[in-house]
Amino acid sequence: MHIEPKLGPVMIDFEGLHLTTSEISRLVDPLVGGVILFTRNFESQAQLASLIGQIRAARRDVIIAVDHEGGRVQRFREGFTKLPCMQTLGMAYEINKENALRDAKELGWLMASELRAFDIDISFAPVMDRDYGISDVIGDRAFSSDPTIIVALCSAFIAGMHEAGMASTGKHFPGHGAVSADSHVDIPVDGRSLEEITSHDMRIFKEMCEHGMDAVMPAHVIYPKVDDQPAGFSRIWIDILRNDCQFSGVIFSDDLSMEGATVAGGFEARADAALSAGCDMVLVCNNPLAADAVVTHLADFESSAQSSARLTNMLGKTRIGWAELRQTERWRNAVKLANQLNSRGA
Template sequence: MLDLSGTELGPEERERLRHPLVGGVILFARNYASPAQLAELTRAIHALREPRLLIGVDHEGGRVQRFREGFTPIPPMRRLGEVWDAHPQAARRLAHQVGYVLAAELRACGVDFSFTPVLDLDWGTSGVIGDRAFHRHPQAVSELAHALMLGMKAAGMAAVGKHFPGHGHVAADSHLAVPVDERERADLDLADLIPFRQMIDYGLPAIMPAHVIYPRVDARPAGFSPVWLQQILRAELGFTGAIFSDDLSMEGASVAGDVVARARAALTAGCDMVLVCNDPQAAQAVLNRLDWTQPAVSLARLARLHGRPGARDLTRLHEDPRYAAAMHAVGSIGGKTPELPLNASNDPCAQR
């Protein structure tokens, strides 16, 4: 999965995206000017190949929302956790509405999926996670993330949980350093792994592992570890969805060698798709030098992440009463009087 330099495809980028090793595109704020421009860009990307390239984006809300002007401001997930403390049922309903608005707007512009929700616990030590996390308590994270995923699914979009098995306990930022979490496996089982385990049981379609080393389990970062990805995530937890590496250009990935070695290590460990972002030369090096044949099972997992057909364009979406109600609910989050609980029969999670 590669990135782009601007708001439209250049000739070199078109050629690169046609390479057989490329399976997707990740978009950033630099690729966005307006909803109309974004829709045209995604149409151009999808027209390049058959089957179509996947298009993803980090669109979580709060400080990680790539598209702003013309999109509904999504609050940081911590706001939902704060509502949970007083009104868990209302928080679940609001999380469902957030997921619906987030996904419906992206699908209206042709984006297939978002790398959300964050399933890390808010231990109060990680600046890079911080208010991106729903809560400190695993059950709150699990239930809010489940509701968000159901809202996204209702809008035709798959969810990607991150950062397995939990990035919230370490202070170091894996963009800039190689974080090390010294806790025992049992400590992770009793806390950070709970949301991942429960979301897998709920049918989570995809997961992104952390560029964090857990030396009590394996000396390799989770995203390069067959222990974490094959023995624990696949065999023990029963995960059958897609696994995306985190960006291989991050400092947390440096322990695996140069970018080609990183890609090979992540794929060998069990990732179905690797991300190479913000470094066109590194991306080209992977395409030139990586010798890899994608297993059919990986292709099948990734194929499930294409956005559901039939998404409304933004004009029609804004005329939809369901969307208008959801957008109003999202706008209430963070205020003094967020929407209060409905009857349990109207709670999207209570029905499952």
């Protein structure tokens, strides 16, 4: 009888190109259910394959994630296709909707298929924030300022991801684009009413619940007219996501090391706040001591069967190896498309 893995609620990272003994010890803790890779973990495709082999040897049943959206946010470069920023697709949509939707699907497939070739489960993508022209951290990562265009292009992009065997993660619920502060280094505050946020930003996430969105990452943004806690620590916002938006997939916290998370207290308190609010998995990045502290603190934590099942759905599905992928006509055409879109955006 096949037994599904039970994934723990903590996602961790690593310091370098290969796992250390202490990192392997951290990885095998049953409370660790995911790992996220950064640019510092990538030197070449051969090295990446070796690193992932180490991870899989230690833990077969762990989600391997990366931020590989395209444009400014693409962790692996050498040997991988340079993906255009998503704003390029939004601009193309204004000219020819059908072509832009086709291109979005192919870029989603290309991004996901190249990562799946190396046994990476997910990229935290796509960005579903609106571009209001005031957020540097969002900016051209957003498809558009128009919710209708964002929903259309995200739906196509996710369809491509699914064809490559990768689940999607929409970010940053309920919308990060209307604040100028960067939650990596600041504590953004969005003073709009719930009604305004719902009609202008959250409607995107609500519609995407019906268009293939498998997971959501809430914003480290405070919306004081709704709650005094950032969305990922807020039972109110998570309840809105689960009940009003009818979302049944995974909820990942954003990185607990970010400045926007500090309002909840120390790392243990941040993890408690996110999990008690309803997140399925918390990310603890760029601070191995904090990761150890969180894992130790959660020693008695028991993920619900429902949460564990949701996380298991994020594991990669089908994939083909890199050499075989490069032989396909679809890959060659998708690479040409990416190069063309990059030229337009240059």
